[in-house]
Structures are given as C-alpha cells and as structure tokens.
Amino acid sequence: MARRRTMPPLRIGMLGLGTVGGGTLTVLKRNADAIARRAGRSIEVVAASARDVRKPRDLDLAGIRLQADPFAIVDDSQVDIVVELIGGIEPARTLILRALERGKHVVTANKALIALHGNEIFARAQELGLIVAFEAAVAGGIPVIKTLREALAGNTVQWLAGIINGTCNYMLTAMSERSAQFADVLREAQALGYAEADPSFDIDGIDAAHKLTILASIAFGVPLQFERVYVEGIRAVTLEDVRYAEALGYRIKHLAFAVHGARGIELRVHPTLVPTRVMLANVNGVMNGVMIRGDAVGPVLLSGAGAGAEPTASSVVADLVDVVRALTADPNNRVPHLAFRPDALSDAAILSMDEIESAYYLRMRAVDQPGVLADITRILADSRISIEAIRQPEPAAGDATVPIIILTHRVGEAAMNAALARIAALPDIAADITRIRMETFT
Amino acid sequence: MARRRTMPPLRIGMLGLGTVGGGTLTVLKRNADAIARRAGRSIEVVAASARDVRKPRDLDLAGIRLQADPFAIVDDSQVDIVVELIGGIEPARTLILRALERGKHVVTANKALIALHGNEIFARAQELGLIVAFEAAVAGGIPVIKTLREALAGNTVQWLAGIINGTCNYMLTAMSERSAQFADVLREAQALGYAEADPSFDIDGIDAAHKLTILASIAFGVPLQFERVYVEGIRAVTLEDVRYAEALGYRIKHLAFAVHGARGIELRVHPTLVPTRVMLANVNGVMNGVMIRGDAVGPVLLSGAGAGAEPTASSVVADLVDVVRALTADPNNRVPHLAFRPDALSDAAILSMDEIESAYYLRMRAVDQPGVLADITRILADSRISIEAIRQPEPAAGDATVPIIILTHRVGEAAMNAALARIAALPDIAADITRIRMETFT
Numbered sequence: 001m002a003r004r005r006t007m008p009p010l011r012i013g014m015l016g017l018g019t020v021g022g023g024t025l026t027v028l029k030r031n032a033d034a035i036a037r038r039a040g041r042s043i044e045v046v047a048a049s050a051r052d053v054r055k056p057r058d059l060d061l062a063g064i065r066l067q068a069d070p071f072a073i074v075d076d077s078q079v080d081i082v083v084e085l086i087g088g089i090e091p092a093r094t095l096i097l098r099a100l101e102r103g104k105h106v107v108t109a110n111k112a113l114i115a116l117h118g119n120e121i122f123a124r125a126q127e128l129g130l131i132v133a134f135e136a137a138v139a140g141g142i143p144v145i146k147t148l149r150e151a152l153a154g155n156t157v158q159w160l161a162g163i164i165n166g167t168c169n170y171m172l173t174a175m176s177e178r179s180a181q182f183a184d185v186l187r188e189a190q191a192l193g194y195a196e197a198d199p200s201f202d203i204d205g206i207d208a209a210h211k212l213t214i215l216a217s218i219a220f221g222v223p224l225q226f227e228r229v230y231v232e233g234i235r236a237v238t239l240e241d242v243r244y245a246e247a248l249g250y251r252i253k254h255l256a257f258a259v260h261g262a263r264g265i266e267l268r269v270h271p272t273l274v275p276t277r278v279m280l281a282n283v284n285g286v287m288n289g290v291m292i293r294g295d296a297v298g299p300v301l302l303s304g305a306g307a308g309a310e311p312t313a314s315s316v317v318a319d320l321v322d323v324v325r326a327l328t329a330d331p332n333n334r335v336p337h338l339a340f341r342p343d344a345l346s347d348a349a350i351l352s353m354d355e356i357e358s359a360y361y362l363r364m365r366a367v368d369q370p371g372v373l374a375d376i377t378r379i380l381a382d383s384r385i386s387i388e389a390i391r392q393p394e395p396a397a398g399d400a401t402v403p404i405i406i407l408t409h410r411v412g413e414a415a416m417n418a419a420l421a422r423i424a425a426l427p428d429i430a431a432d433i434t435r436i437r438m439e440t441f442t
Numbered sequence: 443m444a445r446r447r448t449m450p451p452l453r454i455g456m457l458g459l460g461t462v463g464g465g466t467l468t469v470l471k472r473n474a475d476a477i478a479r480r481a482g483r484s485i486e487v488v489a490a491s492a493r494d495v496r497k498p499r500d501l502d503l504a505g506i507r508l509q510a511d512p513f514a515i516v517d518d519s520q521v522d523i524v525v526e527l528i529g530g531i532e533p534a535r536t537l538i539l540r541a542l543e544r545g546k547h548v549v550t551a552n553k554a555l556i557a558l559h560g561n562e563i564f565a566r567a568q569e570l571g572l573i574v575a576f577e578a579a580v581a582g583g584i585p586v587i588k589t590l591r592e593a594l595a596g597n598t599v600q601w602l603a604g605i606i607n608g609t610c611n612y613m614l615t616a617m618s619e620r621s622a623q624f625a626d627v628l629r630e631a632q633a634l635g636y637a638e639a640d641p642s643f644d645i646d647g648i649d650a651a652h653k654l655t656i657l658a659s660i661a662f663g664v665p666l667q668f669e670r671v672y673v674e675g676i677r678a679v680t681l682e683d684v685r686y687a688e689a690l691g692y693r694i695k696h697l698a699f700a701v702h703g704a705r706g707i708e709l710r711v712h713p714t715l716v717p718t719r720v721m722l723a724n725v726n727g728v729m730n731g732v733m734i735r736g737d738a739v740g741p742v743l744l745s746g747a748g749a750g751a752e753p754t755a756s757s758v759v760a761d762l763v764d765v766v767r768a769l770t771a772d773p774n775n776r777v778p779h780l781a782f783r784p785d786a787l788s789d790a791a792i793l794s795m796d797e798i799e800s801a802y803y804l805r806m807r808a809v810d811q812p813g814v815l816a817d818i819t820r821i822l823a824d825s826r827i828s829i830e831a832i833r834q835p836e837p838a839a840g841d842a843t844v845p846i847i848i849l850t851h852r853v854g855e856a857a858m859n860a861a862l863a864r865i866a867a868l869p870d871i872a873a874d875i876t877r878i879r880m881e882t883f884t
Contacts (some may be wrong), residue, residue, distance in 0.1 A: 027738045037663060037786035039507045040593050040774065113709070135593070141739035143585075143593030151585030153480050154469050154759025221479060279745065282721055297583035297746060302740035303721065314739035317596025328772035332482065335767060337494035344479035364877050 007041035010324055013079030013104075015070045015095060016086040017050040020060050020109055023309025024083065024316045029060055031317075037314040041322045045083075047073045055337040061281070074099045083316060083324060084108040087304065092116050100130050107319040109136035109312055118217075118224045123339040129331035133319035139164050139210045139288045141311030142304045145224075148218045148292065155294030157219040159256070161439065162290035163283050163405030164211045166306045167195045167202035168234050168254035172271075175242050176251060182238065193284060204233035204271045206322040208256045216258035216267055219292070222350065225267070228350035232270035241257035241363060241434060244405050245273050248389060250361075251281040252436065258357075266356045273407075273438035279372035291441070294313050299441070344381070354414040359438040360390070362408070363400040364423065365430040372428040373404065379426075383419040385411045407438065449483035452766055455521030455546075457512045457537060458528040459492040462551055462578070464501050465751025466525065466758045471502055473759075481763045487525075489515050494789035516541045523765060525758060526550040535559050542572050549761040551578035551754055554636030557652035557668045560659075564779040571773035575589075575761035580653045581606050581730045583753030584746045585760070590660045590734065591781040597736030599661040603702040603881065604732035605725050606653045609637045609644035609747045610676050610696035614713075615726040617684050618693060618706035624680065636728060647711045650698045658709050660735070662790065667709070670792035674712035683805060683876060686847050687715050690831060692803075693723040694878065703800075706791035708798045715803050715849075715880035722883070733883070741883070796856040801830070801880040804850070806865065807843040807872040814870040817847065821868075826860040827853045843872065849880065 012028075014021055028035065028043055036042040037319050046063070049070040067073060074082055074095050082099040084106060086092050092113050097120075099106050106125070108114070114121070114134050126133045135145045139162070148157065167189060168421040174185045186203070191196035201207050213226040234254050245252050250273040259266040274281040279301050283289030288306025294297045305311035326334050336342065366372040371392075380387060408416075416435070424431050454470075456463055470477065470485055478484040489504070491512040509515060516524055516537050524541040526548060527536050534555050539562075541548050548567070550556070556576050567574045578585045580606070590599065605611050609631060616627045620773070628645070631637035643649050650672040659666050676696050687694050692715040701708040716723040721743050725731030730748025735741045747753035768776050778784065808814040815832075822829060833847040850858075860875070866873050 023738075027596050030598060031737070034598050034663070034782075035596060037782045038778065040783055141736075142742060143589050146588065146593050147585050150764065151588050151760050152756065153472060153763040154477060154756050156473050156476050189728035221476070279721060279724055282724060294583075294756060295473070296465075296752040296759070298743070298750075298753055299583060300746035302742070302744055308740075310738040311740055312596065314596050314736060317738070318593050321595040322592065325775050325777060326771065328770075328775045329768065333770045336480065340476075340479045341482055434485050437884045 009042040009044040010320070011044060011046045011078055011080045012083055013073040013076055013081070014045050014048040014083045014085065016084070017048050017057065017071060019309045019314065020059065020312045021048065023083040023313035024085070025059055027313040027317055033389035035317065035321065039324045041324060043317070043320050043324070046078055047076055049073050070095055071098065074102060075288070077105065081105045081107060081320065083320070084110060085308065087112070089113055089116065093121070096121055096132065097124060100124050100128055103128070103130070105131045105323050107133045107276070107316055109134070109316060111137040111207070115213040115224060115226045118214070123342065124219065125314055125337065126342050131323050131326060131334065132337060133212070133323060134433060135314035135319050136312045138214055139290060140304070140306040140308060141314040142288055142290065142302050142306065143315070144215065144290045144302055144321055145218060146318070147300070147302060148215065149335055152292065152297060153236065153339070155296045155349070157260065158293045158295055159257065160215060160219055160290060160292040161213065161280065161441070162212070162256045163253055163280065163288050164256050164290065164306060165208040165254060166286035166288060167199065168208070169283070169288070170194050171203070172234060172237065172242070172252055172254060176246065179239060182235070203235060205231040205254070208254065208269045212258060212267060212269055214267065215290070218339040219258055220260050220265055221338065221344065221346045222265065222348055223345055225350055228267055230239045230268040230270070230353045234271055236434065237271050237436070240436070241361070241436065244363065244393070245361060248391070248405070248407060249276055250274060250438065251276055253281060255439070260348070263355065264351040265432045266351050268353065268356065272438050273436055275440055276432040278441050320335065331376055355410050357410045357442070359410045360408045361436045361438050362406040363434040364404050366403055366404055367428040372426060375426055376404070376406070376423055379419050379422045380408070383415045385415060385419055451484040451486040452762070453520055453522045454485060454487045454525055454762070455515040455518055455523070456487050456490040456525045456527065457515060458526070458679070459490055459499065460527065461751045461851050462491065462735040462754045462758065464499065465755035466527070467501055469752055469759055470754045471800060475762065477759065480515070481766045483766060485762050485766070487761070488520055489518055512537055513540065516544060517544070521546065522603065523547045523549065525762070526552060528795055530552070531555055531558065535563070539566060540573065542566050542570055543569070545572070547573045547756055547765050549575045549765065551576070551758060552723060553579040553649070553652040553656065559653040560656070560666045565784065567779065568784050572767050573768060573776065575765060576656070577761050578754045578757035581732060582746070582750060584730055584732065584744050584748065584749040585757070586657065586732045586744055587660060588760070589742070589744060590657065591777055592674060594734065594736045595781070597738045599702065600735045600737055601699065602661055602732060602734045603697045603722065603883070604657065605681070605722065605730050606656070606698050606732065606748060607644055607647070607650040607696060608728035608730060608868040609641065610635050610650070611725065612728045614679065614684070614694055614696060617681055617801060618688065621681060624677070625665050645677060647673040650696065650711045654698035654700060654709060654711055657732070658707065660781040661700055661703050663705055663780065663786065663788045664707065664790055665787055667792055672710040672795045674713070676713055678876065679713050680876070683803070683878060686805060686833065686835070687803060690833070690847070691718055691878065692716060693718055695723060697881070702790070705797065708793050710795065710798065713878050715878055717882055720883050721792050752818060753758055753816055779813060779840040798855050799852045800855065801852045801882070802850045802858060803850040803878045803880050804820070805876040806846050807871040808846055809843055814868060817868050818846070818865055821864045822850070827857060827858045827861055857877070
C-alpha cells in the first residue's frame with residue numbers, strides 16, 4: 001500500500017528523550033507509512049539528545065545519533081527541524097532561538113516557555129520566516145490550538161473555558177467519585193505518576209495558567225501576558241465542598257477562563273462549580289476538555305487526553321506534518337503563530353480580578369445559626385448580592401457549629417470581597433469562609 | 443485596530459443565497475476585520491447567484507452583483523474562488539467542475555455531491571492543482587474534517603462514531619426528554635424547520651450516510667464509497683424502546699460508525715443504544731458530536747452545532763482562510779482532499795453487514811411468557827449468543843401479550859439474523875421483533 005514519494009525524508013533533531021520524546025519516536029515509527037501517505041514524504045528522527053545517553057531505554061533508536069549535548073543537534077546541518085521536548089525555560093529558550101538562527105523550523109511542547117517567552121520567540125521566527133509550532137503545549141492530543149487558529153478563523157471568539165490540567169481533574173474526580181479526601185488523593189496521584197513529588201505547578205494552577213495564556217492570545221489576538229492571569233489552585237477544595245456542590249446539582253472543576261467582554265479580557269484559573277448536566281462537568285479523570293464560544297459557530301467542545309506520551313506525540317507529529325505542508329508556502333501566507341498576524345495584534349486590556357463578575361458558592365460555619373443568618377442576608381442585601389439558594393445541612397453529631405451554604409447570583413468580585421470581609425467579622429461566624437466561583441454556561 | 447494588508451481582497455463568487463449563503467455573507471461582513479487580521483487580506487463576496495434575484499432578503503448585498511445564472515458567476519473573471527451553496531447533485535456538480543476548468547478554487551458545503559461524486563471532482567482538482575474545500579459538508583461548524591485530516595495526521599484512526607444528523611438527534615432527544623411519540627415529534631420538527639416536508643433524507647439515515655462516507659475516506663485513506671454504507675433510519679424507534687433503554691442505563695442515538703478492523707472497514711448508520719454515562723450519549727437536541735479514536739491520541743470528542751446558517755458559515759469561512767494560506771504553496775504540498783495523497787489511497791475492503799459484530803437490544807411480545815422464554819434462551823444459546831440482561835416489564839392492563847427485553851453481548855450479525863428468524867417463527871411470539879444495536883465504547 002505504501003508508495004513512498006521521491007521527496008527526501010524530513011530530518012528531525014529531537015531535544016529530550018523523556019516521556020513525550022519516547023512517545024514521539026514510537027508514533028513516528030509505528031505510523032511511518034500512514035504519515036508518509038499523508039505528508040508526501042517520510043519524517044525521520046536522525047539525531048536526539050538525552051542527558052544520559054547510556055541509560056537503557058525501551059525505544060528503537062536504530063539510525064538515530066544520540067548525543068548528550070542538545071546544542072550539537074541544533075547546530076547539526078543534517079537536521080531540518082528541531083523538536084524541543086526538554087521542557088522548562090533554560091536551556092530550552094536558548095536552544096530554540098539558536099535553532100531559528102540556524103534557519104531551522106521548531107516544534108515544541110513547552111507550555112511554560114511559550115507562555116513566558118513566546119512573544120520574543122515568535123518575533124524572531126517571524127523575522128526569519130520560520131515556523132515555531134506548539135500544538136502539544138496545550139491539552140496534549142486535543143487539537144485546540146489548530147481549532148482556534150484555523151477552524152474558527154471566521155469567528156469572533158467570545159470566551160473559552162477549559163479543563164486543561166489533568167492532575168487537578170484527576171484529583172477532583174477522585175474526590176467526587178470515591179469520597180476521598182484531598183490529601184489522600186494527592187498521595188495517590190503522586191504514586192500513579194499523575195502528580196509530581198512537588199505538585200505545586202499543577203495543583204496551584206500555574207500549569208493551567210501557562211496554557212490559558214497561550215489559548216487566550218490565539219483566541220483574541222493579544223500578546224502573551226502570563227503575568228496578568230489570576231491563578232487559584234485546588235488546595236482549598238474540601239470533600240465537604242464537593243458533596244455540598246453535588247447536592248445542589250453541581251460538580252467542582254478546575255477551570256481556566258478567557259472571556260472577551262466589552263470592557264476587556266478576563267484571564268482566570270480557579271475551582272468552579274459547573275452544573276452537572278453541562279458536558280464540561282462530565283469531562284472526568286485525567287481527561288481534558290475545552291469549550292469555545294465563537295459568535296458564528298456557537299459553543300464547541302473538544303475533549304480527550306490532555307497529557308501522556310502518545311497523545312502529546314500525536315500533536316507533535318501533526319505539527320511536523322503541518323510544517324512539511326507549509327515549507328513551500330510564502331512565509332507571509334502561513335498560519336500566524338498567534339492566529340492573528342503580528343502587526344494586527346490587539347491591545348485590549350486584561351481586566352483585574354476586581355473587575356470581573358461571577359456567581360459564588362459560599363460555605364461558612366456559624367455558632368448560633370438562626371440569628372446569624374439574618375445578619376448574613378442583611379450584609380449580602382446591603383451589597384446588592386442576590387441569593388440563589390441557602391442550605392443549612394445538619395451538623396455532624398457533637399459539632400458545636402453549623403454549616404451554612406449559600407449560592408449567589410452574579411456579582412462583581414469587589415462587592416463580594418467587601419461583603420465577605422463584613423461577614424467574617426461577625427462574632428458568631430468562623431473567619432475562614434470558603435468561596436468558590438460558579439459558572440452555568442447559559 | 444485593523445491594519446489591512448496591501449494584498450488585494452480575495453474575491454468570492456457565491457452560488458446560492460439560501461440559509462448557509464446568507465449566513466456566510468453575514469459572518470464575512472460582521473467579522474471582516476478579525477478575518478483580515480488573521481488571513482492577511484480581506485475576503486469579499488463580489489458576485490452571488492440566486493434563483494429569484496428580486497426576492498426580498500434580509501441581507502446587506504451592497505457591492506455584490508446578483509445574478510440568476512450561476513454559470514455566469516463561475517465564468518466571471520473577477521471571481522477568484524467559487525463558494526457552492528446550492529446543494530444537490532446537478533447543477534452543482536457541473537458548476538464545480540466548470541469552476542475548476544476556469545482555474546478557480548472551490549469551497550462547498552455539499553455533502554451529497556462530495557459523497558457521490560467527490561472521487562471525480564477531487565481527481566480533476568488534483569490534476570489542475572486546485573483546492574476543493576468542504577469542511578462545512580460534515581457536522582456544520584465542528585471542525586471534524588480538519589481534525590481528521592491535519593490534527594490526527596500522526597495517528598492510525600481505529601474508529602469513529604458520530605451523531606451527525608441534527609434532525610434525528612432532535613427527535614430522539616425530544617422522545618426521551620418529553621415522552622413524546624415519534625409521529626408527534628416529527629410534526630413538531632417539521633414545524634420548527636428542523637425537518638423537511640419530506641423528511642426521508644434525514645430520518646431514513648441517507649444524510650448521515652453521505653457524511654459518514656466522507657469521514658471514513660479521510661480517516662482511513664480509502665476512496666469515497668457511499669454505496670457500501672449500511673443505512674438504517676430512526677422510523678422504527680418507538681417511545682417504548684426509548685423508555686426500556688433508559689431503564690437499562692442507555693440512551694438511543696442515531697449513530698454513524700466507521701471502524702477499521704483487521705478484516706476490513708465497517709461503514710454503518712443506525713439507531714444505537716449508548717450507555718448514559720458516555721459523553722456521546724449526552725450530545726442532545728440538534729447538537730452533533732463525533733468521537734474519533736486514534737492509536738496515539740486515544741478517544742477524542744468534538745461537539746457543537748451541526749447545522750444552521752452561522753455554524754455552517756463558520757466552516758465555509760475557515761475553508762476560505764485555508765485557501766488564502768495555501769495559495770502560494772506548491773500544490774503538491776497542500777493538504778490532500780481525502781487526507782491521504784491520491785496515489786496512496788488504500789484498497790481496504792468495506793465489509794458487508796453480515797460480517798460485522800455488535801451487541802443487541804431485542805424487544806418482542808409473547809403470548810405465553812414463561813414457556814416461551816425457555817424457547818428463546820435455548821435458540822440464543824444454540825447460536826452462541828450470550829445474554830447480558832433480560833427484562834419482562836409488567837404488561838399494560840388488558841394487554842394479552844407481555845413484552846420481553848433482551849440485551850445480548852457482542853455477536854456476529856449473521857448469527858443474530860438466523861436466531862431472530864427462529865425466534866420469530868415460535869408460535870407464541872409476535873413476528874415483529876425490534877432489534878437495535880448497542881455500543882459501549884469501552
């Protein structure tokens with residue numbers, strides 16, 4: 001069935017032979033025939049770098065020059081395209097810039113680097129007429145960058161909301177499905193390799209914020225602005241909150257939001273109550289899901305594996321095939337790195353968190369419930385915060401305080417902060433009030 | 443914010459000013475600035491054809507030459523790209539071929555034409571180095587063609603399953619959510635414009651089969667083979683079946699399947715029981731959803747609006763932007779029409795329905811239930827069909843027969859046909875046995 005083209009193979013130099021590097025090698029070999037039938041030429045890894053070249057690997061490395069020095073690969077004249085899978089900022093940043101100086105296109109899965117240094121990297125690539133492709137940097141195998149950048153090119157994107165960190169989603173799903181406590185689920189996720197020994201990057205929301213930075217730029221045509229993202233992780237979410245939310249018809253998901261309203265752009269990452277009937281609430285376990293609303297297409301949902309060796313490799317290889325197809329096109333006619341052409345980016349403002357609106361789930365504990373409830377509702381009414389529901393579940397036996405759960409309608413964050421400060425100051429209310437934002441997607 | 447490029451506008455000639463044509467005009471005007479910022483040049487409709495040019499239209503037609511004769515548009519030297527939105531086979535086929543002869547790229551939303559005559563059209567386009575783009579032909583605004591053709595280029599696609607006819611999904615959802623009977627829901631769908639006066643094309647599965655033909659070719663790299671698709675519509679699905687399925691934990695969906703197994707390819711469109719917890723079972727109303735399983739990426743789900751003026755226009759405009767970007771590329775380096783290069787298509791066999799395997803939901807009525815159940819289970823055992831569940835709901839008061847519901851494990855279609863013939867011949871069983879296939883996606 002295979003009819004190889006006469007075009008010479010595209011020669012890849014791969015930086016890093018970890019999980020994604022190994023997955024990419026495996027996929028390129030296993031599907032070599034199907035890839036060549038699609039791309040019109042074969043794609044071959046000719047050189048790869050790894051910190052320890054002698055480490056035994058369960059990979060077919062035949063025909064691949066292994067080297068400890070990644071710079072030797074970037075400088076190798078036998079390499080047409082550099083695939084950067086080292087991760088982190090340095091030396092990845094320097095390696096990519098040097099690959100560009102050497103006239104090589106780059107494919108990377110490095111979300112942190114793109115979020116923090118993408119503006120610099122894309123500007124240099126643009127000057128040199130080169131491509132830096134990064135589909136694998138966001139949501140693993142889900143083609144969310146291609147969808148935003150190409151498939152929705154006719155739309156004004158109004159908002160997007162994504163479950164884009166598999167560790168957080170795995171943990172919240174496990175808490176919900178197995179009534180497990182946060183600390184137990186975290187230990188389990190670490191044992192399974194879904195969370196790092198230092199899990200902060202994932203569970204404090206930084207990884208999701210990197211990915212959101214990238215998606216928002218592509219959706220709205222603004223420069224990458226990681227420093228403007230509001231970031232809240234899942235450490236404060238308790239099993240108690242998961243249960244109360246469920247009783248009210250919601251699941252708690254760690255969501256990343258990019259919303260373009262009339263006043264500017266909201267970029268925020270935080271735990272969120274989502275109605276159970278919404279499809280995004282049913283993206284469970286390590287799966288990722290991104291919902292995008294375009295003015296023409298309406299809401300579109302993409303879901304699938306957001307991490308892992310082969311799902312991420314799927315996006316790396318798709319980028320390689322895209323590069324093959326774009327090689328002969330006038331560089332000015334290629335898909336722009338951030339979807340919009342660099343001289344047509346917008347300077348729309350990223351709003352501060354005080355300026356955004358949200359509905360809220362509030363949980364607090366009161367010593368003397370009846371009197372205090374009147375105080376709370378009075379404070380909320382004073383702040384013009386309207387209440388959707390109040391629940392006062394039975395306290396556990398022997399518990400001196402009673403829980404109070406309140407769902408509010410949409411209200412400005414600043415007004416909510418002010419009201420919460422007043423409520424926390426009430427003598428009969430414990431000071432640590434839990435608040436989780438809520439979105440209904442209606 | 444708009445910085446228009448010096449590139450001249452791309453001039454569109456549009457054939458047909460119906461729902462999708464009108465939507466495309468609206469989207470191109472409303473988002474003209476964002477589109478030009480992405481594509482690097484503006485996209486302008488300069489001419490359009492409509493059967494009745496005098497008909498009052500709620501569209502801004504300023505700057506557009508209206509003509510009754512679509513051939514005049516195809517022949518117009520001022521037109522760079524032809525957008526065919528007339529639908530049907532002729533004159534659409536002749537118009538597209540003539541546009542190609544005139545050296546014009548084509549964008550079309552015509553699923554029937556592509557499914558039945560795509561092989562001829564793509565061959566001619568390939569010879570002439572031209573693009574025929576057709577994202578809007580399948581699943582409206584959902585970028586399923588781009589995803590299969592580009593984003594999953596590194597994968598061997600194992601199967602796909604789609605809810606790709608909005609009329610069927612609207613009707614089945616309404617039956618389920620409102621306990622409505624098939625005939626009532628059909629009248630309602632017709633009144634709402636979701637079903638045609640002659641609804642056969644949709645509810646008998648032909649429209650879904652056209653779309654499946656296209657998706658399967660792109661997924662597996664085989665020529666378009668509409669005539670090999672097994673097609674079953676939703677006319678035989680009763681409210682009773684919907685209710686029994688729900689009681690067993692399933693929803694009935696009209697699904698299109700393309701499965702590449704070791705023996706060949708299955709192409710089939712039929713009502714299907716899907717476990718309620720599966721995301722595809724929660725794609726409701728007029729929404730479409732397509733699940734694709736690639737060997738590297740695993741399962742990916744895309745869902746969104748599968749029809750309608752602006753969702754379909756979203757895909758038409760995305761195709762136009764893709765054409766703009768591909769204009770300067772070597773024609774041999776562009777994305778192939780059917781994902782695989784024309785000289786690298788596979789001759790994998792499409793299996794006959796007798797050769798496929800499925801689990802089944804069976805519903806029959808028996809006069810004398812206890813004795814007959816032993817007969818039925820004996821016949822199924824003889825045919826090596828194993829049973830997952832049997833239910834015998836209470837018959838309605840005054841009903842002389844009792845219903846029997848059986849869920850089977852996976853079995854060959856031929857064996858099931860033989861067993862059903864024997865069961866139908868039992869003296870105490872009514873001859874019209876309902877059978878609906880079942881897929882668990884596990």
